[in-house]
Amino acid sequence: MRRARKTDAPGGPVSPDALLVFHGDVRDFLAPGNRADGVVVYPVTRRASIKDVIESLGVPHTEVDAIEVTDGGGGSGPESDPGPETRRAVDFSYLLAPGDGPDGQARTRIDVRGVCAPMDLCAPAPLRPVPLPREAFVADANVGRLATYLRLIGWDTRYDPAARDADVARIAREQRRAVLTMDRALLHRSAITHARLVRAQDPFGQLVEVVRFFGLRAPGAPFSRCLRCNGVLAPVDKAEVLERLLPLTKKYFDEFHRCPDCGRIYWQGSHHGHMRAFLERLARATGDDWLRGPPAGPLP
Ligand SMILES: [Zn+2]
Numbered sequence: 289m290r291r292a293r294k295t296d297a298p299g300g301p302v303s304p305d306a307l308l309v310f311h312g313d314v315r316d317f318l319a320p321g322n323r324a325d326g327v328v329v330y331p332v333t334r335r336a337s338i339k340d341v342i343e344s345l346g347v348p349h350t351e352v353d354a355i356e357v358t359d360g361g362g363g364s365g366p367e368s369d370p371g372p373e374t375r376r377a378v379d380f381s382y383l384l385a386p387g388d389g390p391d392g393q394a395r396t397r398i399d400v401r402g403v404c405a406p407m408d409l410c411a412p413a414p415l416r417p418v419p420l421p422r423e424a425f426v427a428d429a430n431v432g433r434l435a436t437y438l439r440l441i442g443w444d445t446r447y448d449p450a451a452r453d454a455d456v457a458r459i460a461r462e463q464r465r466a467v468l469t470m471d472r473a474l475l476h477r478s479a480i481t482h483a484r485l486v487r488a489q490d491p492f493g494q495l496v497e498v499v500r501f502f503g504l505r506a507p508g509a510p511f512s513r514c515l516r517c518n519g520v521l522a523p524v525d526k527a528e529v530l531e532r533l534l535p536l537t538k539k540y541f542d543e544f545h546r547c548p549d550c551g552r553i554y555w556q557g558s559h560h561g562h563m564r565a566f567l568e569r570l571a572r573a574t575g576d577d578w579l580r581g582p583p584a585g586p587l588p
Contacts, residue, residue, distance in 0.1 A: 305395045306330045306384055310347065312402030317346040317472070329395075332384045339380035339478070342400060348475035349380055350467070350483035353403040354414050357382065359396055375399065377414055380478075406503025409466055409482055416481055420466060423502065426459045428469035433491035434498065435468070439518055440563070441495075441570070441578065442509030446518060453477070468498060496573045506576040510567060511554070519549035529553050 310318060310326035322328050328345055339349045356375040384396070409420040424444040427435035428451075435447035445468075446459055453471070457479040460467050467483035469475065475483050484501050488494045498504070512521060524546040530538065532553060545554045567578040 306332055306341070307395045307397045308341070308345070308400060309397065310400045310402070312353075312404060314347045314351050314400065314402035317348075317351070319346065330384075332386050335383055335385045337380060338378065338382040338384060338398065341384060343476050346472070347400070347402075348472055348483070348485055349415075349478075350475045350480055351402055351485060352380075352400055352415060354399075354401040355379070355382065356399040356401075357396060358399075379415055405501045407482075407484075407501060409502060418481075420464050420482055422464075423504065424463070424465045425468050426456055426463070426465040428453075428456055428467065428471055428474060430470045431468050431486055431491075431494060434486065434494040436515050437491060437495040438498065439513040439515050440510060440566070441504075442512050443504065444513070444518065456480075466502070492569070492573075495570065499570070499574050499576075506571070506574075506578045507580045508578070510578070511563070514547035514550060514552055514554075516552055517547060517550040519547040521545040521554055522548055524553070 306329075308328045308330055310322075310328070315323050315326040318326065318328065322345075330341060330345075336344075338355055342352060342355075343349060355378050357378050358375050409423050412419050422444070424446075425435075425438060426446040427438075429449045432447055432449055435445045438445040444465075446463070446465060448455070451459070453474045456467060456469070456474060457477040459465060460481075460483075461479040465482075467475065467480050468486055469483065470486050472485060474480070475485055484498060486494050486497060488497045513519065514521060522545060524544050526542055526544055529544055529546065533541075537555065537557065541555045541557065543555060546552070547554070564579065570576075571578045
Protein backbone atom coordinates (compact mmCIF):
# COMPACT_ATOMS: atom_id res chain seq x y z
CA MET A 289 0.00 0.00 0.00
CA ARG A 290 1.29 3.45 -0.88
CA ARG A 291 0.16 6.82 0.20
CA ALA A 292 -1.05 9.04 -2.62
CA ARG A 293 0.58 12.07 -1.03
CA LYS A 294 1.45 13.56 2.34
CA THR A 295 -1.45 13.30 4.72
CA ASP A 296 -0.78 16.23 7.03
CA ALA A 297 -2.13 19.55 5.83
CA PRO A 298 0.60 22.16 6.49
CA GLY A 299 -0.17 24.08 9.65
CA GLY A 300 -3.51 22.39 10.16
CA PRO A 301 -4.93 19.41 11.99
CA VAL A 302 -4.39 15.93 10.66
CA SER A 303 -7.21 15.18 8.22
CA PRO A 304 -8.86 11.81 8.26
CA ASP A 305 -7.87 9.82 5.23
CA ALA A 306 -10.15 8.02 2.89
CA LEU A 307 -9.13 4.51 2.04
CA LEU A 308 -9.99 3.80 -1.58
CA VAL A 309 -10.02 0.18 -2.71
CA PHE A 310 -10.26 -0.32 -6.47
CA HIS A 311 -11.59 -3.58 -7.86
CA GLY A 312 -11.22 -4.96 -11.38
CA ASP A 313 -9.08 -3.78 -14.26
CA VAL A 314 -9.52 -0.10 -13.31
CA ARG A 315 -6.50 -0.79 -11.11
CA ASP A 316 -4.42 -0.55 -14.27
CA PHE A 317 -5.08 3.21 -14.36
CA LEU A 318 -3.62 3.83 -10.90
CA ALA A 319 -0.04 4.89 -10.21
CA PRO A 320 2.33 1.89 -10.54
CA GLY A 321 2.73 1.51 -6.78
CA ASN A 322 -1.03 1.21 -6.25
CA ARG A 323 -1.87 -1.26 -9.01
CA ALA A 324 -1.08 -4.56 -7.34
CA ASP A 325 -3.58 -4.31 -4.47
CA GLY A 326 -5.70 -1.42 -5.81
CA VAL A 327 -5.42 0.41 -2.48
CA VAL A 328 -4.90 4.17 -2.21
CA VAL A 329 -4.83 6.16 1.04
CA TYR A 330 -6.21 9.52 0.05
CA PRO A 331 -5.72 12.55 2.29
CA VAL A 332 -8.93 14.54 2.42
CA THR A 333 -7.70 18.10 2.56
CA ARG A 334 -10.61 19.82 0.78
CA ARG A 335 -14.19 19.16 -0.15
CA ALA A 336 -14.30 17.15 -3.33
CA SER A 337 -16.75 14.88 -5.09
CA ILE A 338 -15.83 11.23 -5.28
CA LYS A 339 -15.87 11.62 -9.08
CA ASP A 340 -13.08 14.20 -8.88
CA VAL A 341 -11.12 12.13 -6.37
CA ILE A 342 -11.32 8.97 -8.48
CA GLU A 343 -10.34 10.85 -11.64
CA SER A 344 -7.44 12.59 -9.88
CA LEU A 345 -6.08 9.08 -9.33
CA GLY A 346 -6.24 8.31 -13.07
CA VAL A 347 -9.53 6.39 -13.32
CA PRO A 348 -12.16 7.92 -15.66
CA HIS A 349 -15.63 7.89 -14.08
CA THR A 350 -16.96 6.11 -17.18
CA GLU A 351 -14.90 3.05 -16.19
CA VAL A 352 -16.61 2.77 -12.77
CA ASP A 353 -19.65 0.56 -12.23
CA ALA A 354 -20.33 1.02 -8.51
CA ILE A 355 -19.07 3.00 -5.50
CA GLU A 356 -19.69 1.82 -1.93
CA VAL A 357 -18.87 3.77 1.23
CA THR A 358 -18.23 2.37 4.70
CA ASP A 359 -18.00 5.09 7.35
CA GLY A 360 -15.24 4.40 9.80
CA GLY A 361 -14.32 1.32 7.85
CA GLY A 362 -10.91 2.36 6.63
CA GLY A 363 -8.85 0.45 9.15
CA SER A 364 -5.33 -0.03 7.95
CA GLY A 365 -5.85 -1.83 4.67
CA PRO A 366 -8.16 -3.82 2.42
CA GLU A 367 -8.01 -6.80 4.77
CA SER A 368 -9.96 -4.74 7.33
CA ASP A 369 -13.09 -4.85 5.17
CA PRO A 370 -15.96 -4.78 7.68
CA GLY A 371 -18.27 -6.64 5.28
CA PRO A 372 -20.97 -5.87 2.77
CA GLU A 373 -23.70 -5.22 5.36
CA THR A 374 -22.04 -1.99 6.44
CA ARG A 375 -21.55 -0.56 2.97
CA ARG A 376 -23.87 1.87 1.28
CA ALA A 377 -23.94 2.65 -2.42
CA VAL A 378 -23.30 6.25 -3.44
CA ASP A 379 -23.15 8.05 -6.77
CA PHE A 380 -20.52 10.33 -8.31
CA SER A 381 -21.79 13.37 -6.40
CA TYR A 382 -20.84 11.90 -3.00
CA LEU A 383 -18.71 14.48 -1.19
CA LEU A 384 -15.58 13.87 0.81
CA ALA A 385 -14.72 16.64 3.24
CA PRO A 386 -11.96 17.18 5.84
CA GLY A 387 -13.04 16.22 9.32
CA ASP A 388 -15.81 13.95 8.16
CA GLY A 389 -14.33 10.91 9.85
CA PRO A 390 -16.79 9.66 12.52
CA ASP A 391 -14.48 10.31 15.47
CA GLY A 392 -11.91 12.47 13.83
CA GLN A 393 -9.56 9.50 13.57
CA ALA A 394 -11.23 6.71 11.71
CA ARG A 395 -11.13 6.60 7.97
CA THR A 396 -13.85 6.22 5.42
CA ARG A 397 -13.44 3.20 3.21
CA ILE A 398 -14.59 3.58 -0.38
CA ASP A 399 -14.82 0.54 -2.65
CA VAL A 400 -14.66 1.44 -6.33
CA ARG A 401 -15.71 -1.32 -8.71
CA GLY A 402 -14.81 -1.22 -12.40
CA VAL A 403 -17.27 -1.99 -15.14
CA CYS A 404 -17.25 -5.68 -16.07
CA ALA A 405 -17.83 -6.89 -19.62
CA PRO A 406 -20.27 -7.13 -21.17
CA MET A 407 -21.59 -3.65 -20.43
CA ASP A 408 -25.23 -3.45 -21.56
CA LEU A 409 -25.69 0.08 -22.89
CA CYS A 410 -29.47 -0.30 -22.94
CA ALA A 411 -29.97 -1.41 -19.33
CA PRO A 412 -30.01 0.87 -16.27
CA ALA A 413 -27.08 0.52 -13.86
CA PRO A 414 -26.52 1.99 -10.37
CA LEU A 415 -24.33 4.84 -11.60
CA ARG A 416 -26.14 5.08 -14.96
CA PRO A 417 -29.84 4.99 -14.14
CA VAL A 418 -30.76 6.32 -17.59
CA PRO A 419 -29.61 3.80 -20.21
CA LEU A 420 -28.98 4.59 -23.86
CA PRO A 421 -32.00 3.99 -26.12
CA ARG A 422 -29.91 1.85 -28.51
CA GLU A 423 -26.35 0.73 -29.16
CA ALA A 424 -24.84 3.77 -30.85
CA PHE A 425 -21.36 5.26 -30.65
CA VAL A 426 -19.34 8.38 -31.22
CA ALA A 427 -15.64 7.79 -31.89
CA ASP A 428 -12.92 10.24 -30.98
CA ALA A 429 -10.36 11.32 -33.61
CA ASN A 430 -7.77 8.84 -32.29
CA VAL A 431 -9.86 5.75 -33.16
CA GLY A 432 -11.01 6.55 -36.69
CA ARG A 433 -10.32 3.13 -38.17
CA LEU A 434 -12.29 1.53 -35.35
CA ALA A 435 -15.24 3.72 -36.34
CA THR A 436 -15.02 2.45 -39.93
CA TYR A 437 -14.90 -1.16 -38.74
CA LEU A 438 -17.98 -0.68 -36.54
CA ARG A 439 -19.86 0.81 -39.49
CA LEU A 440 -18.77 -2.16 -41.59
CA ILE A 441 -20.53 -4.58 -39.22
CA GLY A 442 -23.55 -2.30 -39.00
CA TRP A 443 -23.29 -0.23 -35.81
CA ASP A 444 -24.27 3.43 -35.89
CA THR A 445 -20.96 5.23 -35.26
CA ARG A 446 -20.43 8.97 -35.57
CA TYR A 447 -16.88 10.05 -36.37
CA ASP A 448 -15.45 13.38 -37.38
CA PRO A 449 -11.65 13.68 -37.34
CA ALA A 450 -11.97 17.43 -36.84
CA ALA A 451 -14.21 17.15 -33.77
CA ARG A 452 -12.82 18.64 -30.55
CA ASP A 453 -13.35 17.10 -27.11
CA ALA A 454 -16.28 19.43 -26.45
CA ASP A 455 -17.91 18.35 -29.72
CA VAL A 456 -17.58 14.65 -28.89
CA ALA A 457 -19.08 15.21 -25.42
CA ARG A 458 -21.95 17.25 -26.85
CA ILE A 459 -22.77 14.62 -29.47
CA ALA A 460 -22.66 11.91 -26.80
CA ARG A 461 -25.10 13.83 -24.59
CA GLU A 462 -27.48 15.11 -27.26
CA GLN A 463 -27.65 11.94 -29.36
CA ARG A 464 -27.30 9.48 -26.45
CA ARG A 465 -24.19 7.71 -27.76
CA ALA A 466 -21.37 5.85 -26.04
CA VAL A 467 -17.93 7.43 -26.51
CA LEU A 468 -14.98 5.44 -27.86
CA THR A 469 -11.60 7.04 -27.29
CA MET A 470 -7.99 6.50 -26.24
CA ASP A 471 -7.95 9.90 -24.50
CA ARG A 472 -8.44 9.52 -20.75
CA ALA A 473 -8.94 13.25 -20.15
CA LEU A 474 -11.92 13.36 -22.55
CA LEU A 475 -13.75 10.89 -20.31
CA HIS A 476 -13.53 13.22 -17.29
CA ARG A 477 -16.38 15.23 -18.81
CA SER A 478 -19.60 14.75 -16.88
CA ALA A 479 -21.67 14.96 -20.07
CA ILE A 480 -20.27 11.56 -21.03
CA THR A 481 -22.06 8.77 -19.19
CA HIS A 482 -21.30 5.68 -21.29
CA ALA A 483 -17.89 5.02 -22.83
CA ARG A 484 -14.96 2.74 -23.38
CA LEU A 485 -11.38 3.88 -22.95
CA VAL A 486 -9.96 1.74 -25.72
CA ARG A 487 -6.90 -0.23 -24.62
CA ALA A 488 -5.82 -2.08 -27.80
CA GLN A 489 -3.46 -0.20 -30.08
CA ASP A 490 -4.25 -1.79 -33.46
CA PRO A 491 -7.66 -1.09 -35.08
CA PHE A 492 -8.69 -4.72 -35.47
CA GLY A 493 -7.79 -5.43 -31.84
CA GLN A 494 -9.85 -2.35 -30.89
CA LEU A 495 -12.85 -3.74 -32.75
CA VAL A 496 -12.55 -7.10 -30.97
CA GLU A 497 -12.21 -5.23 -27.65
CA VAL A 498 -15.33 -3.11 -28.27
CA VAL A 499 -17.39 -6.07 -29.53
CA ARG A 500 -16.51 -8.04 -26.39
CA PHE A 501 -16.84 -5.15 -23.93
CA PHE A 502 -20.30 -4.06 -25.08
CA GLY A 503 -21.45 -7.60 -25.88
CA LEU A 504 -22.19 -6.78 -29.53
CA ARG A 505 -23.60 -9.92 -31.13
CA ALA A 506 -23.41 -11.30 -34.65
CA PRO A 507 -24.61 -10.99 -37.29
CA GLY A 508 -25.20 -7.25 -36.81
CA ALA A 509 -26.04 -5.60 -40.11
CA PRO A 510 -22.86 -5.83 -42.19
CA PHE A 511 -22.62 -3.65 -45.28
CA SER A 512 -25.70 -1.62 -44.35
CA ARG A 513 -23.90 1.66 -43.59
CA CYS A 514 -21.72 4.05 -45.53
CA LEU A 515 -18.13 3.51 -44.42
CA ARG A 516 -17.29 7.12 -45.20
CA CYS A 517 -20.09 8.96 -43.40
CA ASN A 518 -22.25 6.46 -41.43
CA GLY A 519 -25.34 7.00 -43.63
CA VAL A 520 -27.79 4.10 -44.00
CA LEU A 521 -27.48 2.73 -47.54
CA ALA A 522 -30.53 2.46 -49.77
CA PRO A 523 -31.02 0.50 -53.03
CA VAL A 524 -30.80 2.59 -56.16
CA ASP A 525 -31.68 1.78 -59.79
CA LYS A 526 -28.67 1.12 -62.01
CA ALA A 527 -30.02 3.60 -64.51
CA GLU A 528 -29.80 6.38 -61.94
CA VAL A 529 -26.09 5.88 -61.30
CA LEU A 530 -25.02 4.60 -64.73
CA GLU A 531 -22.97 7.62 -65.70
CA ARG A 532 -20.89 7.32 -62.54
CA LEU A 533 -19.85 3.68 -63.09
CA LEU A 534 -16.63 2.41 -64.64
CA PRO A 535 -17.06 0.27 -67.79
CA LEU A 536 -16.41 -3.11 -66.11
CA THR A 537 -18.68 -2.29 -63.16
CA LYS A 538 -21.37 -1.30 -65.64
CA LYS A 539 -20.93 -4.59 -67.46
CA TYR A 540 -20.82 -7.07 -64.58
CA PHE A 541 -23.02 -5.63 -61.80
CA ASP A 542 -26.71 -4.83 -61.68
CA GLU A 543 -27.47 -4.18 -58.01
CA PHE A 544 -26.38 -0.92 -56.42
CA HIS A 545 -26.85 0.95 -53.17
CA ARG A 546 -26.28 4.64 -52.54
CA CYS A 547 -25.54 6.61 -49.39
CA PRO A 548 -28.31 9.23 -49.07
CA ASP A 549 -25.99 11.54 -47.15
CA CYS A 550 -22.77 11.65 -49.20
CA GLY A 551 -23.86 9.99 -52.47
CA ARG A 552 -21.21 7.26 -52.48
CA ILE A 553 -22.25 4.23 -54.52
CA TYR A 554 -21.76 0.64 -53.30
CA TRP A 555 -21.94 -2.72 -55.06
CA GLN A 556 -20.57 -6.23 -54.62
CA GLY A 557 -17.30 -5.48 -56.29
CA SER A 558 -13.78 -6.80 -56.07
CA HIS A 559 -13.50 -6.14 -52.33
CA HIS A 560 -16.13 -8.71 -51.53
CA GLY A 561 -13.61 -11.47 -50.77
CA HIS A 562 -11.55 -9.16 -48.54
CA MET A 563 -14.64 -8.19 -46.57
CA ARG A 564 -15.71 -11.80 -46.08
CA ALA A 565 -12.20 -12.62 -44.88
CA PHE A 566 -12.47 -9.70 -42.44
CA LEU A 567 -15.71 -11.07 -40.99
CA GLU A 568 -14.21 -14.56 -40.75
CA ARG A 569 -11.27 -13.13 -38.84
CA LEU A 570 -13.66 -11.32 -36.49
CA ALA A 571 -15.58 -14.57 -36.01
CA ARG A 572 -12.40 -16.40 -35.02
CA ALA A 573 -11.40 -13.64 -32.60
CA THR A 574 -14.78 -13.32 -30.88
CA GLY A 575 -16.19 -16.85 -31.16
CA ASP A 576 -19.31 -15.48 -32.83
CA ASP A 577 -20.46 -16.13 -36.39
CA TRP A 578 -20.28 -12.78 -38.18
CA LEU A 579 -21.09 -14.39 -41.53
CA ARG A 580 -24.40 -15.72 -40.28
CA GLY A 581 -27.69 -14.18 -41.33
CA PRO A 582 -28.73 -12.40 -44.49
CA PRO A 583 -26.41 -12.52 -47.49
CA ALA A 584 -23.79 -9.84 -47.69
CA GLY A 585 -25.05 -6.60 -49.12
CA PRO A 586 -23.35 -3.94 -51.18
CA LEU A 587 -19.67 -3.31 -50.97
CA PRO A 588 -17.49 -0.46 -52.14
ZN1 LIG B 1 -21.99 8.37 -47.01
